[in-house]
Amino acid sequence: MSLINTEVKPFKAQAYQNGKFIEISDANLKGKWSVLIFMPAAFTFNCPTEIEDAAEHYGEFQKAGAEVYIVTTDTHFSHKVWHETSQAVGKAQFALVGDPTHQLTKAFDVHIEEEGLALRGTFIVNPEGIIKTMEVHDNAIARDVTETVRKLKAAQYVAAHPNEVCPAKWKEGEKTLAPSIDLVGKI
Amino acid sequence: MSLINTEVKPFKAQAYQNGKFIEISDANLKGKWSVLIFMPAAFTFNCPTEIEDAAEHYGEFQKAGAEVYIVTTDTHFSHKVWHETSQAVGKAQFALVGDPTHQLTKAFDVHIEEEGLALRGTFIVNPEGIIKTMEVHDNAIARDVTETVRKLKAAQYVAAHPNEVCPAKWKEGEKTLAPSIDLVGKI
Amino acid sequence: MSLINTEVKPFKAQAYQNGKFIEISDANLKGKWSVLIFMPAAFTFNCPTEIEDAAEHYGEFQKAGAEVYIVTTDTHFSHKVWHETSQAVGKAQFALVGDPTHQLTKAFDVHIEEEGLALRGTFIVNPEGIIKTMEVHDNAIARDVTETVRKLKAAQYVAAHPNEVCPAKWKEGEKTLAPSIDLVGKI
Amino acid sequence: MSLINTEVKPFKAQAYQNGKFIEISDANLKGKWSVLIFMPAAFTFNCPTEIEDAAEHYGEFQKAGAEVYIVTTDTHFSHKVWHETSQAVGKAQFALVGDPTHQLTKAFDVHIEEEGLALRGTFIVNPEGIIKTMEVHDNAIARDVTETVRKLKAAQYVAAHPNEVCPAKWKEGEKTLAPSIDLVGKI
């Protein structure tokens, strides 16, 4: 069964954020929109560029009332050191979540058994803890956060306007569709 | 287990393409890149806009040596009528694959049990039949084919250059990264 | 076990009828006689002729207090388009029920696993939801609604006259038989 | 799974026909068309009228190269006496098959467990032993052999003309349909 429209499973993990170690759980994902961004391993190659990309759009996410979480199977100890030693990662003001127990990578079905690492997966979760979009890549292929922002906006729009749907390549402010029997077979 | 880096399961289905009914199977996905685009139902609202979006990028896909397949749980009969009666869908020169047996929607884990319909899922499959990227949305949130093209290009680039990876928001022609021990902890 | 004299299983489905989308469930089959007519697929060959045949007898069914339901594994969206585009199907004033979940085709044992489509099956259901007659054909062999009307009348007659039975080829108004020990071995 | 398009299961039974006791098995159903007519019990009420109806159409069945078999759960001994003592049954020149072991009533899914008797079921079987049509009634509702003849003719026609289908209420000599992509959505 697809993860889309299922609720995030209960979890508990340690994260590094803004000079502190904090505990993150499924409870943190309730009450506001969340974007979970899984990546394979601290100190590697693509991952800092993706964190930097997320950091550059963090203002937009915050304005949209969404929180961002980076997740790897490293410890929060490694995440602190990574944040301190990488200029790119150092830009992250959001939580870098450690998942050495593999709870999260398994719950979001992005675990690579033979490596103990995560695939590149992005999940948009609504304030009820329901997964609305997912995107998973082979680790050699990085993502584009601009597209994640577009999806978040679309997800928020249709949540707020339950009688409308966002058409292909919809961007904030563009026209939407209001499904009705009259449109059936007419588009 | 994630579908990423697994092989497409065997299947057989009837499709409508360019005025003909043809049979499509997993054998068709071997030897070139494929993009499978699942959507819920013929004659509905968002779907024609997404097919139109795909049709407008079909030249790019073809130039990249990739084939496009639209899949719904409707029959190929419905797909023919849809193609004839919808101006948007009529632009499709690629196959509209019928999946009334639910073989494909279940194999790609996009089946909605209580509706008998597919979620909006896009899958890029390499010439060996291995899934390299996946993207699945709640049906109210449409996709943007531009991003699918970008991912296809990145997937093709790293397939051709196995010692490089594409960084965040990489676009064709941009710089890539060559992982090496020297870069560990330095980006 | 035969379906004859068993109760219709619970189901819920979307249908197109007279310009509206409506929900049909097992509850709709209670309180009056029902005739369920399964057929393989919208937009195909024999099906419109069978719907037309049903439409031409719809007055008789209504006079007999019976409702007619056409069922295919297509969606109600396809059914609306079919109704609009086929002159024959357009005559249908009864519900065209979509069964993309295969609930009904499986409950009435007319599902073709390898095609995802229904066999041609007709079922007469009494006001208690009990199946009284069934008739199923290979899809190349169409039915004759005149015979369905004859069966409905016979089913209604014996329901109303529990001590009588309808003999071979009985038609409304003809003589019936009242079983009694005296007749045993005498006919 | 529906019995339609499945092969008749192996069986062996004793029958009375034309003053002789003969053994009938699944082998007898191979090489020509067969019509199996199940009914509840010898010496009862509707059954003789149905046998008489079949007897009156026996010439047509023979001309069409089809054999007729009446089946009840009585013994062949009872069938002989029935044939001798009932004027209606005495017209039968075809086999009256005894099924006291319930092999046939169970194989054709017309067995009533709490009575040990058959439902009224008619099955048309092709020369390969494949069931092409089935019709089953509550025992108070008798059949009309005219309709069985019509179905047999249609089944034989489409067997002989594999590219055609018989439309609704088709009768021998009438026009058929030749399915082609051009007709899809056009009828």
Place this chain on the structure above:
Amino acid sequence: MSLINTEVKPFKAQAYQNGKFIEISDANLKGKWSVLIFMPAAFTFNCPTEIEDAAEHYGEFQKAGAEVYIVTTDTHFSHKVWHETSQAVGKAQFALVGDPTHQLTKAFDVHIEEEGLALRGTFIVNPEGIIKTMEVHDNAIARDVTETVRKLKAAQYVAAHPNEVCPAKWKEGEKTLAPSIDLVGKI
């Protein structure tokens, strides 16, 4: 385990007796002695001679307060016709029980699976529904009701005189034995 000294299992069946159809159940076997006589099939060879033999001793059974039941796997319909058409069977004033469901032949372990018929079995049942004697033959070997009467009398005698036993070939009125330790090793 032997059926001797076990209770008759619950059953319900239709019988023909004296021009009427009646229902017989295990309740009928309570409160008086019963003799159940199974035989293979109505209208056959030995069976009428055995029924006639039973009919000729029916007075004795009745004087002894015992009821007689003939059981075959035929229907009560066949039993009526048999009674009417056979001079021998026509003498029967006791019930001819139909067992087309095979409930009784299986409960008394006289069912022939490959024929669907009963073996020749005679069972004497006491007023508590407990089986006291049983006798079963291959169907080619008929019974002698005189011996059944002798056994019934012996069964009734020891039921009435719990401290006595009937010696070999005891007949009503002859001497019995009163077991006691003094007789042990002395007879």
Place this chain on the structure above:
Amino acid sequence: MSLINTEVKPFKAQAYQNGKFIEISDANLKGKWSVLIFMPAAFTFNCPTEIEDAAEHYGEFQKAGAEVYIVTTDTHFSHKVWHETSQAVGKAQFALVGDPTHQLTKAFDVHIEEEGLALRGTFIVNPEGIIKTMEVHDNAIARDVTETVRKLKAAQYVAAHPNEVCPAKWKEGEKTLAPSIDLVGKI
């Protein structure tokens, strides 16, 4: 399943006969007719009268080419003493078989679990080792060997004349019936 027409199970037992201890097995039952007479216990009340009854008919059994076996769950040691100390039992020239292992009482389904003793059961076995008649009584009710002789003769007659059956109360020399279709429904 009834024991009638099944083969005797393999067994091995010690017996006392004519001043010797001998071993009896299923092999002894092959090649001639056998009569097995089970009874509860040596030194008791009815049993000597039944052995005496058998002894008085032993000549007839021998003339008919049949062997007699008495079986109890006692040892062959007890049987020797019984034979020596009881005048009635002392008449037995046939084998007194000991069954302390309960092999035989269980194989012939005459074992009383809570007593470790046999019921009064008589079995006629043909030269192929197949059981043709059985008769079992509550232990207070003794048998009549005259009837056993009559059954043996009938069993032997129909074995020798496979197209005939022995009617009710048939005795050696009396008329038999030759089943044929002409007799069906005529007796």
Place this chain on the structure above:
Amino acid sequence: MSLINTEVKPFKAQAYQNGKFIEISDANLKGKWSVLIFMPAAFTFNCPTEIEDAAEHYGEFQKAGAEVYIVTTDTHFSHKVWHETSQAVGKAQFALVGDPTHQLTKAFDVHIEEEGLALRGTFIVNPEGIIKTMEVHDNAIARDVTETVRKLKAAQYVAAHPNEVCPAKWKEGEKTLAPSIDLVGKI
């Protein structure tokens, strides 16, 4: 698990004692010491000598407050005859218990499956029904009751003096040992 120090299982059996048939159960073994002596079969070779040996020591057993039980798989009927006809066995004033149900031989693990007889086993049971000593022989090797008396005395002594143990070959009246830490390693 050893039977030593386990409780005797519930049982019920018929015995012959002093001209009477009595019922013996596990309840009889409670409240006084018991000696159970199993042997293979009445009327055989060693068994009478062992019963005679027990009879000659019966006075000692009684003086010690112990009861003796002989057990074979024969019936109590055989035991009566044995007692009457064997001079040796006739000396027995204790119960000769019949175990044709094999309850006792199985509960005391002395049953020989392929013979249905007991091994030579002697068991001393205390007034709580707990087995304190056991001794079992191949049937060709008889026991010596003198040793059984010695064991009984020892068992009774240590039961009465819980802080003492009887050393090797202890006989009534001899010195015992009082275990204490001081003796550890000193004997």
Place this chain on the structure above:
Amino acid sequence: MSLINTEVKPFKAQAYQNGKFIEISDANLKGKWSVLIFMPAAFTFNCPTEIEDAAEHYGEFQKAGAEVYIVTTDTHFSHKVWHETSQAVGKAQFALVGDPTHQLTKAFDVHIEEEGLALRGTFIVNPEGIIKTMEVHDNAIARDVTETVRKLKAAQYVAAHPNEVCPAKWKEGEKTLAPSIDLVGKI
């Protein structure tokens, strides 16, 4: 099932004998008679008296061609110390077998689960490794080796004279019995 007449299970253990550590296995029990004497624990109270008793009869055992083995769940290390420190145990010239793995105490069914120690059990094993007698006591009740010698002699006598049995309390040189049918019921 009783251990009598079963073969000793395979085992391997360390023993102390005559100043040496040796390995003892089931192979050692083949080819001559063996006496296995289990006892609870080295350094305790009764055990040395029993070993001394065995030691005093060791000449007789050897003359009879039998070997003696003492077994406890202690180690062979403890056995050496015991032999050196106890005057009584020091007399033992036979093997003191250590069974800390509990292989032997479990195979001979003398293990006390809650103590990890053996019961007092003596077993006579023939040269084929078959157990012929067993004797097991509660640990407070010691054995008498004189009786073990008597049993060994009887076991050897009947092994050498298969047509004779040793009567009650038989001692070497006394009369035996030769079972024959003539003796049945005569002793």
Place this chain on the structure above:
Amino acid sequence: MSLINTEVKPFKAQAYQNGKFIEISDANLKGKWSVLIFMPAAFTFNCPTEIEDAAEHYGEFQKAGAEVYIVTTDTHFSHKVWHETSQAVGKAQFALVGDPTHQLTKAFDVHIEEEGLALRGTFIVNPEGIIKTMEVHDNAIARDVTETVRKLKAAQYVAAHPNEVCPAKWKEGEKTLAPSIDLVGKI
């Protein structure tokens, strides 16, 4: 799962200590620190040296409020003799626990199945009965109690100072570390 940080399983055993036999159970391990020292067998080679080593540090253990237990699979009887006969072992004032039931060796996972003996294992257990350190050797390699004392002190220190940890080769009185986020990546 590791035994570290699990609770000691319930057990009960007999021990020798200071001239007395006492019972030791898991209850004894609660309320103070415990050191369990397993070794293979009494009277052997390395074991006395290890007991002597423990005895020489017993004062330190006592000062630290810890109790010492030696455990082997021998009995407490052997332990007494060992204590009396070995000068080294005789120094032990702590309990020598006997484990002939193998409860403890199995609960602490130091049992050698094929020998019935323990491995050399040392376990430090806190006053809640939780195992904090474990150390297990092949039996040829002895331990050094000095190191056990060091570990006990470290375990007690961190129990008393939950915010500190003892660094490598820490000895009582040396500096410890207080983990804090500031130290992460800085040592």
Place this chain on the structure above:
Amino acid sequence: MSLINTEVKPFKAQAYQNGKFIEISDANLKGKWSVLIFMPAAFTFNCPTEIEDAAEHYGEFQKAGAEVYIVTTDTHFSHKVWHETSQAVGKAQFALVGDPTHQLTKAFDVHIEEEGLALRGTFIVNPEGIIKTMEVHDNAIARDVTETVRKLKAAQYVAAHPNEVCPAKWKEGEKTLAPSIDLVGKI
């Protein structure tokens, strides 16, 4: 079962050593002695002190022909950064093995399920891949490498001198013990 004297399970892992990433597998542990040192996490508190302690004794290990492996559940990427950024860790010339798949922590039974980290465990493995000593601590209690060196030397000594054992607190060069029966009970 204890891990002592079992073979290391097959594994494969990535490690950082001397500026290179290398693959380590069970094959690396064959042919020389190995010391595996598990610790919880890179960048933490005690771990660097333990690595430093190991580094300071690395010369001794190498002289003894032994290789050292540090293992945590971090990646080899983290290990490189740790080595570069920590002065203590930077002293390590041996492999820092990453175990993000948890293969090693589970195979050596030091995995903490709820943290995804290792316990502090040290294992000495011989050139055949057999574990000879193990030592596991709660993570707050660090080890002392001096003791590990002592154990390694003892393990190597007894491997080279199979007839000797190392007594308590043995250090290289000290006297060993040669087990012999003469020493049993004498130390």
